[in-house]
Amino acid sequence: MAASDQQELTVVEICAGAGGQSLGLEQAGFTHVRAVELDPNAAATLRHNLNRRGLDGEEIVKVGDVAELSVLNPSDHVDVDLLAGGVPCPPFSIAGKQLGASDERDLFAWAVELCGRMKPKALLLENVRGLSGNRFSAYRQHVLDRLRSHGYVGEWRLLNASDYGVVQLRPRFVLIALRPEYAEYFRWPEPIERDKQTVGELLLDLMMERGWEPEQAESWAASANDIAPTIVGGSKKHGGADLGPTRAKRAWALLGVDAMGVADEAPSFGWRPEPGKPGPKLTTEMVARIQGWTGEFADWEFLGRKTTVYRQIGNAFPPPVARALGDAIRNALLKVGEARPMIEEQDAIHDPVYTLLKSATRPVTVDQIASKLLNSGFVLGVPEIERHLVNLSRDFEIAMEERANGVLTFKLGAFRAFVGQETHSRHELFDENRARIS
Template sequence: MSRTGSDRQLDVVEICAGAGGQSLGLERAGFAHRLAVELDPNAAETLRQNLANGDQVVKVGDVASAEVWRPEDFEGVDLLAGGVPCPPFSIAGKQLGAHDERDLFAWAVELCGRVKPKALMLENVRGLSGNRFSAYRQHVLDRLHEHGYIAEWSLLHASSFGVSQQRPRFVLIALREEYAPYFSWPERHAEEPPTVGELLKDLMSANGWERELVEKWAVTANGVAPTIVGGSKRHGGADLGPTRAKRAWSLLGVDAMGVADMAPGPGWEPAGDAPGPRLTNAMVARIQGWTGPEFSGWRFHGRKTSVYRQIGNAFPPPVAKDLGAVIRKALLKTGQPKQLIESTSTVHDPVYRILRSANRSLTPLQIEEKLLREGIEMKVAEIERHINHLGRDFKVEMEQRSNGAWAYKLERFEAFIGQLDHDRNKKFAQQQSRIS
């Protein structure tokens, strides 16, 4: 491939690469891996078997460990990308954020200061977009600005990009200022994705289940799938998610209580209260976006439960491809540049911004007055809720004034950003065998 012009291949370093949904999409968008780091040995073997030069570019282990890779060796790479662990932000969990040993989001942001990529792409669960993490998001934008990047967040749904699944993902894109004017978020596809029934009919009939029964099932499976939940080593085997998800699957005629070894055979009928057949890993992979001539052919390494987790925790390849394509256009400066809005004007948490700039203790009433001067109306009770959220990710000093009012001063961000003495390192070492 030519190394000049609009067809040239760009390079990517991918952290927390998983089983390669993002990897495959970025490859299809014209990126070649210089490095892919993954903690889980089975997922890493999947990457080795599928990525070009997989034996050379895949590293296994804790992505934050100097023994696994040296970020400075990849300085100036075109794209730094990753799907850092979701549990710290998931509404299905405790939302511990900065205090979760699996939280690598803040670390990945600081990594920009070491690797100095032209662009950064990080994806995570929708929970990160909630009020609980408004200050966390604000800190991320501010730090990226200090590193010389212009960053944007967006909530994207996989079903908007041809994937037969809802799967909302919260995506952060940051580019150096010279490339940022050329970036626009990908547009949703004009055509609706196929229903689960349409997508899986051939796989459902592959083991001899009669055509008329498959067609009848497909009529029931007449919508896109709920979000596939891969789960973790901490929680059980392979099934299709929590109770709410299982109910949604049931309405589509799918038994979500487990994953099948094979498709239904001749004369198959559901037993007991089962609403229909269980899905195989091949079916789950297709729902996740490994489908069609562009994305099929990926082979997963490991036993059934491990493979299911790899698939279920992945970023859908078609979404990754569309994001990679618009990042590629920006890096090649293709198209008409747009006028940029100053990145620091984006305010996710005004209370955080006030306290961060104050360098002294402020009462909620003082914060309210400062916000009013900026044209932001926020009552004391809401300010106190923001401060409560702040205290879960930042060190917040409290002092009581002579009039009895409490005043607050914002201190350090408590997330792991590479500190050798951070509690994360001890917790991670203790829990590593159970982290996925």
């Protein structure tokens, strides 16, 4: 058994946003020593709420590119208990081009190298579900390999926010890595066993706060009888504050919500939907509640105008999910419970083609790849191997040579991602697009 549950644990958070993860980790017992965020509006919200809690928000929160030493110097935070963050999602989002390592916004691989330099006891990174797909199997494998080389045991898992008390599905792909002496005490948080609240039940009191007649509001709440679609629209490239693309808007309409914008205030007495509209629009306060700022997490104040606030909320990691993960990490660091290995990911192979090419000492053909994989217990046909190679070539340099008989050979080269290189193209692209990166 380890130290008391009252032991203070420290966290450095990167890409902190407006504080969804910050709040959850705070409630799990972690104290921030640094939080870095690129967007000044989100940083202002985070700083404001830290100040309200008696912390020095001006000192803790830094605004700027987290990869710049003047913003975050890893040597200042060696051996912090936890390094956490929600690095940019667009490189992996199925709604985008899924450029991965070739996207100037990609900081996932960089964050893994940051972990290697800071040597925290634990690492927590979260991103969109797209990172869990076949397109990024080699990317994930590379991350686990790098973590292992840094002395960590890593594991990926897809979590749904609705399993932890949030009234929307919101799947997030989470990476946890710990030093081996703590990894054997880590257990993923179990879903909360209780009836899921509906959107109508969650928002009824807010819908009625400006005098909308109870019978009308209650009728609306009865129709809003499911959890919400995933809150989207947080990107600066997105025009204004609305609840997402066409497919999401249809899902909102089934819940009686007009997703074509965000309202300044709740319906007043006598309000009725316009012809052809499914119901009222949501306010930012309602959206924040759907995102998890409710109950014990409700005491959080957002700064800025409506669209700015909506983007802060739309980009956030739901506080209840962060709290659940924070509790699990804290228990591991305090060595609560019985020790056991992190079973799935210690020797997990996400991409057998990448794993084979990484270990190959000379260029290999597709047929040779298939034969070697079969000997290792993996049955992949030529078309599937070729798909792996196409995906690999988007994140890694692949050297291809044609033999005298016309058969192509392949050899794995360098990882394309930004991991801190001064000469990487990321710097120029990032500076060009800084105003649009969120």
